[in-house]
Amino acid sequence: MTEQFDVVVVGSGAAGMTAALAAAHNGLSVIVLEKAACFGGSTARSGGGVWLPGNHALRAAGIDEPPERAREYLASIVGDVVPAVRRDTFLAHGPEVLRFVCDHTPLKFRWVRDYSDYHPEAPGGRPGGRSVEPAAFDGKLLGAELAHLEPPYSAPPLGVPITQADYRWLSLLARHPRGALRLLSLGRQWLVGKLRGQQLLSMGQALAGGLRVGLAKAGVEVRLNTPLIDLQVEGDRVTGVVTSQGVVGARRGVILASGGFERNLEMREKYQRAPIGVDWTVGAAANTGDGITAGLKLGAALDLMDDAWWGPSLPLTGGPWFALAERSRPRSIMVDARGERFVNESAPYVEAVHAMYGPGDGPGEHIPTWLLFDQRYKDRYMFTGIGPRQPLPGRWFKAGIAAKSSSLAGLAAKIDVPAQSLEATVERFNGFARRGVDEDFQRGVSKYDHYYGDPRNKPNPSLGPLDKAPFYAVKIVPGDLGTKGGLRTDEHAQVLREDGSAVPGLFAAGNASAAVMGRTYAGPGATIGPAMVFGYLAATRLAHEDRGTTGGQR
Numbered sequence: 001m002t003e004q005f006d007v008v009v010v011g012s013g014a015a016g017m018t019a020a021l022a023a024a025h026n027g028l029s030v031i032v033l034e035k036a037a038c039f040g041g042s043t044a045r046s047g048g049g050v051w052l053p054g055n056h057a058l059r060a061a062g063i064d065e066p067p068e069r070a071r072e073y074l075a076s077i078v079g080d081v082v083p084a085v086r087r088d089t090f091l092a093h094g095p096e097v098l099r100f101v102c103d104h105t106p107l108k109f110r111w112v113r114d115y116s117d118y119h120p121e122a123p124g125g126r127p128g129g130r131s132v133e134p135a136a137f138d139g140k141l142l143g144a145e146l147a148h149l150e151p152p153y154s155a156p157p158l159g160v161p162i163t164q165a166d167y168r169w170l171s172l173l174a175r176h177p178r179g180a181l182r183l184l185s186l187g188r189q190w191l192v193g194k195l196r197g198q199q200l201l202s203m204g205q206a207l208a209g210g211l212r213v214g215l216a217k218a219g220v221e222v223r224l225n226t227p228l229i230d231l232q233v234e235g236d237r238v239t240g241v242v243t244s245q246g247v248v249g250a251r252r253g254v255i256l257a258s259g260g261f262e263r264n265l266e267m268r269e270k271y272q273r274a275p276i277g278v279d280w281t282v283g284a285a286a287n288t289g290d291g292i293t294a295g296l297k298l299g300a301a302l303d304l305m306d307d308a309w310w311g312p313s314l315p316l317t318g319g320p321w322f323a324l325a326e327r328s329r330p331r332s333i334m335v336d337a338r339g340e341r342f343v344n345e346s347a348p349y350v351e352a353v354h355a356m357y358g359p360g361d362g363p364g365e366h367i368p369t370w371l372l373f374d375q376r377y378k379d380r381y382m383f384t385g386i387g388p389r390q391p392l393p394g395r396w397f398k399a400g401i402a403a404k405s406s407s408l409a410g411l412a413a414k415i416d417v418p419a420q421s422l423e424a425t426v427e428r429f430n431g432f433a434r435r436g437v438d439e440d441f442q443r444g445v446s447k448y449d450h451y452y453g454d455p456r457n458k459p460n461p462s463l464g465p466l467d468k469a470p471f472y473a474v475k476i477v478p479g480d481l482g483t484k485g486g487l488r489t490d491e492h493a494q495v496l497r498e499d500g501s502a503v504p505g506l507f508a509a510g511n512a513s514a515a516v517m518g519r520t521y522a523g524p525g526a527t528i529g530p531a532m533v534f535g536y537l538a539a540t541r542l543a544h545e546d547r548g549t550t551g552g553q554r
Contacts, residue, residue: 005029007542008241008250009257009535010228010291013041013284014528015510016257017211017222018097019535021104024218026543031248032220033241035227036286040150040208041259042482042511045284047164048203049112049131049525050532052094056102057132061111065126067091073117073124074522081304081518089491090516090533097536098132105214107207108135112164116448117523118348127447131524134206136161136189139199141213148224149212152205153282154321154385160190161202164524168452171325174388175380175456207528227286228258231294231506238298238505252542253505255493257535260483260511261289262308271305271485274363276478280313280320283482283511291512295487298506301498303514305485306361309527310353312369313479314384317395320479321384323371324349327476328452330464331377333429334476336366339412339422341429344441345371346449346462350521353478369476370415372426374466380454392472403473411471430465438463481527484515493538507538 006028009020016032017039023030038044053070074087101107109132120127139146162170166182173179193200201209215222231254232240232247240249261267262283268276296302312334314321327334328346336342343355343366358365379389386392396402403414408426412419432438436459443449444462453461487495487508494502495513510531517526 002240002247002249004249004251005031006250006252007255007539008033008248009255010241011041011257011259011510011512012039012222013043013257013259013510013531014207014211015531015535016255017208017215018101018532019255019257019509019539020220021211021214021218022100022536022539023543024215024220025104026539028252028539028543030220032215032222033226033228033243033248034222034224035258035290036150036284037225038148038150039145039212039222039224040204041284042287043528044150044204044208045153045282046204046481046528047133047524048205048207049133049164049528050098050109050207051131051523051525051529052098052533053091053130055095055098055109055132057098057109058111058130063111063128063130069124069126070130071124073122073126076123077119077520077522078518082516085491086516089537090530093533093537094529097533100536101211101214101532104218105210106137106141107210108137109133110135112524114451115164115524116451118448118521120447129523133164133203133525134210136163136200136202137206137210139201139205139209140197142209145212145216146199146209149205149209150284152203153319160186161200161206162186163202168325171382171452172454173382175454228290228294231298233298236504238503250505253507255535255538256291256295256487256495256506256508256512257510257531258291258512259284259287260486261292262287262480262483264288272308273306273357273361275367280315280477280479281482282320282322282479287482287511291508292486295495295503295506295508298503299497300495300503300506301488303485303488304519307485307519308483309350309481309521311349311479311481312352312356312476314371314474315401315477316384317393317399317401320477322349322479322481323476325452326383327352327371328449328462329373329377329381330433330454330457330462331466332371332373333426333466335370335372335417335422335425337368337417339417340425341440342366344438344443344449346443346453348448348521356478364478367478370417370473371476372411372466372471372473374468374471376468377464378472396474401475404470406469408471411473415473426466430467433460433463433465436460436463482511484511484517486511486513489513489534491537492541493534494541507541509534509538
């Protein structure tokens with residue numbers, strides 16, 4: 001016998017849980033179906049940042065700007081890749097969505113101070129940043145569900161609840177007094193939590209956990225181990241979800257929030273450029289494009305399938321490391337097989353991988369890629385969680401991931417790049433570093449470049465010469481947080497066909513849909529922020545529109 005709900009949500013990340021929360025508080029019966037054995041998806045594995053300009057947490061921090069600024073910013077960086085109505089709808093409803101989430105969950109958000117927009121010099125960009133992140137909260141509020149929370153991709157030591165703001169300063173522990181102060185503060189917070197019997201969650205764990213607490217209070221079931229097999233259709237309308245356990249009917253509609261296709265090798269090779277694979281992503285293992293495939297079978301249009309939420313990543317033996325800070329520190333550069341620089345190493349991560357692939361649609365022009373640094377870098381900065389002055393693991397060298405040499409020529413031989421070219425590249429860069437001006441790629445000009453730079457490094461926090469042997473090289477690959485291409489949707493998150501008509505009863509949000517950010521990335525949390533907004537808008541549309549108006553000709 002088919003179960004019946006008003007709304008069926010597929011996926012339990014930020015998009016899906018926000019959608020379900022909104023549906024429940026609009027008086028609809030709703031269930032969340034999750035393919036994996038844990039809830040939270042890629043959201044739980046993430047930094048948990050949320051980019052929603054104009055929200056109450058920003059205003060509480062004294063950031064009260066006219067909404068025209070954010071609209072100007074998105075228009076300038078996204079352009080006509082995404083219709084203006086979608087961009088503007090996202091911005092118009094962002095503050096409302098964050099307020100709603102805070103009113104119905106234990107979540108509280110605070111500004112990530114000085115974490116710049118990714119393109120702060122663009123019209124409307126904000127150098128001080130518009131990102132907010134969840135404050136740590138007690139995971140024991142989840143009760144037995146805490147055991148079913150998707151683990152983070154990189155677990156903090158001893159369960160200390162580290163935020164994005166903490167990470168910035170902890171990685172400068174040997175260079176800046178704020179690092180030591182932040183470490184002491186975290187230690188105190190951890191100790192107090194232990195004495196109180198708490199299990200503190202932060203970053204994506206806090207966001208996913210907080211949303212799940214809200215669903216539990218609203219009486220919404222999150223059914224795990226329940227993959228989408230197909231969509232049930234009556235006439236041309238989507239009326240339910242076919243699962244391995246049977247059909248779950250949807251009287252009003254289905255919201256696909258099932259993530260991207262980063263773990264689907266066949267899809268990646270079909271839509272994306274070589275080299276590509278499923279081993280370099282930090283997205284959730286269950287993200288194999290099920291919702292996208294189901295929508296495609298019903299004639300849905302696709303957009304941005306060749307793109308992703310890219311980031312230069314280190315293919316470590318224990319899994320990929322998404323390199324946020326490592327490539328932005330002074331005394332480091334990225335080079336290609338010619339031994340040449342090709343990008344501002346501190347650039348926003350999506351743009352950095354776009355540069356690795358280069359123009360066109362053939363194999364990546366600057367891949368293989370290596371991150372080079374010297375011993376002074378190694379003595380000063382944390383590297384993939386390894387403390388300053390600690391050696392790189394021997395298994396990295398055995399696996400060919402890393403190389404080390406007392407000379408640049410020796411290093412070039414080990415990573416198979418022309419020695420003369422590499423030496424010339426480093427010599428030229430060192431001259432820029434000493435003067436504080438990168439004449440080739442303008443590294444250190446953007447305010448964003450400085451966030452993970454070294455404020456004690458003069459004259460430019462992002463530039464420093466590679467001049468102290470031994471020298472190191474670590475392989476860089478085009479990793480990602482997830483894919484950003486998916487089902488084409490309108491401003492209500494309704495899934496569209498190529499002719500512009502909507503697939504009746506079908507909505508999509510998060511990475512199951514094509515990103516409102518187009519081919520770029522506005523700032524920290526510009527994946528999760530839109531996911532929450534369009535999940536919310538899908539549920540609101542289903543709650544307030546008659547069944548006959550949520551699909552068909554537009």
